[in-house]
Amino acid sequence: xxxxxxxxxxxxxxxxxxPGLAAPGGIIGTLPLxxxxxxxxxDATGAVGQHLPEADFTVINASSYATANGQGPYLLTxxxxxxxxxxxxxxxxxxxxxxxxxxxxxxxSEGKMRCVRGGISQLGSD
Numbered sequence: 658x659x660x661x662x663x664x665x666x667x668x669x670x671x672x673x674x675x676p677g678l679a680a681p682g683g684i685i686g687t688l689p690l691x692x693x694x695x696x697x698x699x700d701a702t703g704a705v706g707q708h709l710p711e712a713d714f715t716v717i718n719a720s721s722y723a724t725a726n727g728q729g730p731y732l733l734t735x736x737x738x739x740x741x742x743x744x745x746x747x748x749x750x751x752x753x754x755x756x757x758x759x760x761x762x763x764x765x766s767e768g769k770m771r772c773v774r775g776g777i778s779q780l781g782s783d
Contacts, residue, residue: 681734682734682735682737683734683735683736683737684734684735685732685733685734686733686734686735687716687719687720687733688716688731688733688738688752688755688756688774689716689755689756689774690716690717690718691715691716691756691774691775692713692714692715692774692775693713693714693715693716693756693758693772693773693774694708694713694772694773694774694775695708695709695712695713695714695760695770695771695772695773696708696709696770696771696772696773697709697769697770697771698769698771706771709770711725712770712772713725713772714745714772716731716774720732722740722743722745724743724744724745726744727743727744728743728744729741729742729743729744729745729746730742730743733752736751736752736753737749737750737751737752737761738750738751738752738758748760749761750772751767755774756773756774756775757771757772757773757774758771758772758773759771759772760772
């Protein structure tokens with residue numbers, strides 16, 4: 658009996674830590690900590706990007722972000738980031754790479770706004 662309980666416990670511990678048992682949207686993950694600067698693309702005649710300071714945020718721990726207007730939790734499942742509370746509640750992004758996000762529109766398509774960890778591609782300063 659004890660052996661059967663031990664085998665069951667070990668099997669459950671392995672299953673619980675397995676990435677195969679992820680949330681329906683994909684494997685739950687986290688974003689790299691740091692500031693994400695957001696911008697719209699520029700054009701050939703000016704700056705590479707148009708900084709949107711009101712959209713900037715900072716990932717402050719494994720499940721929270723902060724802005725100038727407060728903070729809240731986020732959820733990253735697969736490559737979709739959802740701000741689940743706080744000032745950007747319900748905002749969704751596609752994680753293109755570790756520190757590069759594209760805002761998702763209401764219909765799920767990628768919008769023009771991009772957020773990059775660590776800086777902006779804009780030449781010069783704001």
